[in-house]
Amino acid sequence: MSDAPRTMFEKIWERHRVLEREDGQTLLYVDRHLVHEGGAAAFEALRRRGLAPRAPERIFTVPDHYAPTDSRRLGDIRDPRHRAMIELLERNAAEHGIRHFGLGGPDQGIVHVIGPELGLSQPEMLIVCGDSHTSTHGALGALAFGIGSTEVAHVLATQTLWQRKPKTMRITVGGRLGAGVSAKDVILAIIARIGAAGATGHVIEYAGSAITGLSMEGRLTLCNMSIEAGGRAGMVAPDETAFAYLAGRAYVPEDWEAALDRWRALPSDPGAAFDAEVALDGGAIEPMVTWGNSPEEALPIGGVVPGPEASVDAERREVMARTLDYMGLAPGMRLEGLPVDRVFIGSCTNSRIEDLRSAAAVARGRQVAEGVEAWVVPGSEAVKRQAEAEGLHEVFRGAGFAWREAGCSMCVGMNGDIARPGSRVASTSNRNFMGRQGPGARTHLVSPAMAAAAAVSGHFTDVRRLLAEGG
């Protein structure tokens, strides 16, 4: 090992390297393997080969995608296929001696919410999960990324994974965020700038004063959407904020002081080189709203829907016309004032306690507008307990929001929580893809505070105005 300055990513990579082939493929050892219902095909592939998981103690399972949000009882799930997915996960875990955080238990929740919350996700770890938003866990200074089902089977069988070393990108957000501007707005502004494929093949390290100023929840939101910029993973250097967040959580190291010593040496060395650098001014970021079907199609709330004629080539014009048609928008329409039918506050992007607090601050003393159906879906049982201890559920219910049970819910609608065709949804999730929240549903991505503002206004609005008015 040379003395050249190294990035945090390189330090974690080297630490987990079992061997490297001449062609550059590296076999990496996996610390934590998180599995949700989507792991079924991988367990089946393992069974067909007569194999068992190599290190069950490093595997953790939890149902989230098919979890019902109106009940905690399996028997209440109407679709037998959905129920079977949860039962199958439970069976696979039991059969192989894997720790399972079951439906109705105290630790169930969205996999990317419970990982950090239980202290399973830690600095310098290599964490994988058969889910693209595994990038979330990088907020704690881990190298964490999503893998496909064949790779899940490979990790189950060998506790390792073949990877080619990705490139690195540093995104520096300087300055300070304004009032009413959150991590969600930061990541939407970043993706609007670099594009949905802007970080393809790269591991992103987020840096700068606007990032270090974020809470742990904010950093999790930020890293969560790295994949929406095409990034392989996203990470933030662990600091006192991260250590304070982790301290005392269920699965953190027994020798806490020794861990802290190691973790303090983890941040990128001064002078470490990145393959790409991007810089933004945090002070210039405003509350954002997406208008299209890619997260890169995002604008500040004061923006207007762009028109096909704004771009030159014919193909791009056709694509935009199709997007506007799907979204029920016309060029020149203002985003502010656009009426909403549904509001969804939840998902692994924005369903943590701080997200709910910021939404509740807007909802407090106000009422969900007539004709709007607004949901709050906490990310985990623990978030739900905490929110109820703080009385947030009463704020939401009092304002006319539905207070649901923990799971992925309307982020992807796999459990049946979907929006009607043509309905316009203000959503705190991460993907505004066509049909993501149900066939024909029109998704606009926003922060929790902006979603709450849309709920009580009946249309998209600048949350900063509501905050200035007070609750």
Add this chain to the structure above:
Amino acid sequence: MEAFTRLTSAAVPLPRPNIDTDQIIPARFLSRPRDVDHGAFLFHDARRLPGSEAQDPQFPLNREEWQGARIIVAGRNFACGSSREAAVWALFDAGFRCAIAPGFGDIFRSNGMKNGLLPVVLPAEAVAALTAQIEAAPGAEVTVDLRALEVTFPDGAVHGFEVDPFARHCLLEGVDEIGLTLSLEDEIAAFERRYGRENVR
């Protein structure tokens, strides 16, 4: 896994950017095991007229002239988003063995290589030229050669491409990595001894 060496076939154009895996296979079809034919779910909603079960005759995959195509020529950032491997299964089960685009979502690219669906990255201008050729002459054949790492367009132009050598080896031979990695048991065990029981509780 089915091996891929060389393929000559019609190619269907889908020149839209950022086609995500939610479009390739909507989430509600993800609870089926692998042995179910996933071809019927391919672009299930995108290929239908809005709000109806009727097929959109304009959607390229529905057009007569491209039935039987085994290559898909897509726009930038093809198959971004969700890691769902069923996106590859749907393409594979519908007969596709190769996708050509200016860029792919990283996870899809890796899933494809592991499931007999070769992702080929070509420069945007080359993909645009190819798209124009197959639109002008639907059914015109394209050849993809994984040994030579070359694509031959209908007009005879030859374009080289790159894939990871290890993944290429596995795909050429039709073998998967698990067997190979299991043969490295000694190395993995040695790593584990060195690494200790750290991070395990």
